[in-house]
Amino acid sequence: MGDVNRGNQGRTSMSTPLVDGLTVSEAAGDDVKKTSRDQREALPGEPICVVCGRYGEYICDQTDSDICSLECKQTLLGRAADTHLPVGHPLPKRLAATDECFYVRDSESLPLTSDQTELLRRKLEIHVKGDSVPDPILSFSSCDLPEKLQHNMQTLGYDMPTPIQMQGIAAALTGKSLLASADTGSGKTASFLVPVVSRCATFRHGNLSKSKKPLAMVLTPTRELCIQVEEQAKLLGKGLPFKTALVIGGEAMPRQLYRIQQGVELIVGTPGRLIDLLAKHDIELDDIMILVLDEVDCMLQKGFRDQVMQIFRALSQPQVLMYSATMSQEVEKMASSMAKDLIFVSIGQPNRPSKAVKQLAIWVESKQKKQKLFDILMSKQHFLPPSIVYVGSRIGADLLSNAITVTTGLKALSIHGEKSMKERREIMKSFLVGEVPLVVATGVLGRGVDLLGVRQVIVFDMPNSIKEYVHQIGRASRMGEDGTSIVFVNEENRNLFPDLVEVLKSSGAVIPRELVNSRYVKRSFPMVKGQRKRKYGS
Numbered sequence: 001m002g003d004v005n006r007g008n009q010g011r012t013s014m015s016t017p018l019v020d021g022l023t024v025s026e027a028a029g030d031d032v033k034k035t036s037r038d039q040r041e042a043l044p045g046e047p048i049c050v051v052c053g054r055y056g057e058y059i060c061d062q063t064d065s066d067i068c069s070l071e072c073k074q075t076l077l078g079r080a081a082d083t084h085l086p087v088g089h090p091l092p093k094r095l096a097a098t099d100e101c102f103y104v105r106d107s108e109s110l111p112l113t114s115d116q117t118e119l120l121r122r123k124l125e126i127h128v129k130g131d132s133v134p135d136p137i138l139s140f141s142s143c144d145l146p147e148k149l150q151h152n153m154q155t156l157g158y159d160m161p162t163p164i165q166m167q168g169i170a171a172a173l174t175g176k177s178l179l180a181s182a183d184t185g186s187g188k189t190a191s192f193l194v195p196v197v198s199r200c201a202t203f204r205h206g207n208l209s210k211s212k213k214p215l216a217m218v219l220t221p222t223r224e225l226c227i228q229v230e231e232q233a234k235l236l237g238k239g240l241p242f243k244t245a246l247v248i249g250g251e252a253m254p255r256q257l258y259r260i261q262q263g264v265e266l267i268v269g270t271p272g273r274l275i276d277l278l279a280k281h282d283i284e285l286d287d288i289m290i291l292v293l294d295e296v297d298c299m300l301q302k303g304f305r306d307q308v309m310q311i312f313r314a315l316s317q318p319q320v321l322m323y324s325a326t327m328s329q330e331v332e333k334m335a336s337s338m339a340k341d342l343i344f345v346s347i348g349q350p351n352r353p354s355k356a357v358k359q360l361a362i363w364v365e366s367k368q369k370k371q372k373l374f375d376i377l378m379s380k381q382h383f384l385p386p387s388i389v390y391v392g393s394r395i396g397a398d399l400l401s402n403a404i405t406v407t408t409g410l411k412a413l414s415i416h417g418e419k420s421m422k423e424r425r426e427i428m429k430s431f432l433v434g435e436v437p438l439v440v441a442t443g444v445l446g447r448g449v450d451l452l453g454v455r456q457v458i459v460f461d462m463p464n465s466i467k468e469y470v471h472q473i474g475r476a477s478r479m480g481e482d483g484t485s486i487v488f489v490n491e492e493n494r495n496l497f498p499d500l501v502e503v504l505k506s507s508g509a510v511i512p513r514e515l516v517n518s519r520y521v522k523r524s525f526p527m528v529k530g531q532r533k534r535k536y537g538s
């Protein structure tokens with residue numbers, strides 16, 4: 001079955017080599033559950049079979065997933081073979097052809113002259129700051145990555161690096177710390193995971209010590225994002241000495257601890273649960289050489305900052321890789337205090353929404369918002385499923401999803417932090433496989449989550465900051481594919497008017513008349529000759 005069998009009375013490690021794909025104990029029929037029906041239900045806190053949900057007594061060594069029986073292992077491997085990808089993973093995508101002129105295959109690649117580097121950076125809007133910033137890489141094969149990692153990237157359809165990967169991977173592989181910003185959906189995750197997998201696998205290969213203490217840690221603000229990052233890390237690290245542990249709330253801690261104790265290279269987690277785990281159990285972090293803060297502006301904000309700093313202080317001066325689509329001067333300052341000799345990378349203009357998302361802002365009074373939403377959802381022309389509707393509260397998400405189903409007949413589900421992790425996973429699954437065309441979500445799905453296939457975002461309740469808005473509408477486009485967003489605005493959002501107008505203007509979107517005329521928006525329209533200056537606010 002796999003390397004590890006979890007007996008009822010403690011766990012036994014089975015390191016016996018595989019015989020025709022089965023371990024020796026399996027081949028001997030040694031008590032291994034044959035079908036899902038032979039397996040019992042999982043007790044609270046126990047691992048769950050990824051195929052049928054029963055007790056996940058075994059770990060499948062090919063996919064590193066929990067499974068209950070031989071039958072489910074076959075199902076799991078069958079699914080993976082169909083797509084050459086693990087279950088549930090979306091099919092690989094290719095870069096838009098227009099980007100290709102910037103990339104060269106390895107055989108053609110020669111070191112760039114400084115003029116060429118400058119030209120390339122200018123064309124791709126790669127901005128860098130810092131000492132000895134390396135040149136961007138032009139292909140994944142040019143930077144000495146382990147062969148298996150390169151193969152895994154190819155399987156995922158990563159033929160060529162995106163601009164953030166070109167510069168981010170080159171910088172991270174030098175071992176220096178990095179603060180990087182790039183559009184939503186532009187490949188930031190692989191930009192930090194590729195160096196993480198590469199450095200960890202290389203370290204394990206070259207290090208004969210038996211110690212299997214974690215080598216890298218990725219912190220993100222939400223459970224959904226952690227799940228996704230861990231999944232991607234597994235795909236990139238397949239076949240390499242690279243195991244992962246997911247440390248998030250809402251899932252049993254013993255299982256998370258067990259994985260770490262078995263020996264992992266990477267821990268992916270939310271700060272709260274990680275601190276909880278570290279406080280209760282003796283986990284040695286002295287080998288951690290890379291700390292990643294994904295969505296760094298959120299991670300260094302009040303609320304997360306203290307927890308993140310507590311974890312950071314427990315580590316021994318790791319390389320710190322910090323990424324987000326949005327930045328602020330305060331974040332830059334804090335990041336500089338965490339790491340010496342920091343490299344700054346930004347692609348395009350920071351804090352701007354992805355150009356691939358066509359924005360529409362509609363002025364709607366609060367009382368009319370529901371009706372307006374129903375009108376959109378019932379219009380073939382305007383409703384472009386699968387869609388996400390963002391609201392400001394958990395209760396709002398529940399009420400609105402029910403109201404949508406009752407009024408429009410569309411199947412809509414809500415997703416928010418009060419739902420159990422199991423429910424959240426199931427809802428995400430039915431959304432991603434197309435069973436549910438619409439999800440009403442709070443901020444838990446606002447940042448980082450790669451919702452492939454989603455082409456429409458409706459911001460029903462404007463979030464508290466323009467940055468969150470940029471992240472939310474970013475779910476409508478991945479890797480530059482076209483998407484649309486609709487935002488409802490009214491006087492209640494007046495504190496965001498100036499920023500919203502800026503963002504809409506910079507994207508060439510139409511600004512609603514009410515917003516243009518609002519006294520909360522500073523006018524910067526040129527005065528017509530002879531026109532008297534209006535008093536600001538009148």
Ligand SMILES: Nc1ncnc2c1ncn2[C@@H]1O[C@H](COP(=O)(O)OP(=O)(O)OP(=O)(O)O)[C@@H](O)[C@H]1O
Pocket residue numbers: 093094095157158159160161162165182183184185186187188189190324325447448449450452474475478479
């Ligand atoms: N080089 C590449 N070639 C093709 N596809 C890629 C490449 N790099 C990443 N992708 C795919 O692009 C999609 C978006 O990437 P990712 O989720 O990393 O974006 P992001 O920049 O982190 O976005 P966000 O700011 O929303 O978190 C993913 O589906 C990912 O698998």
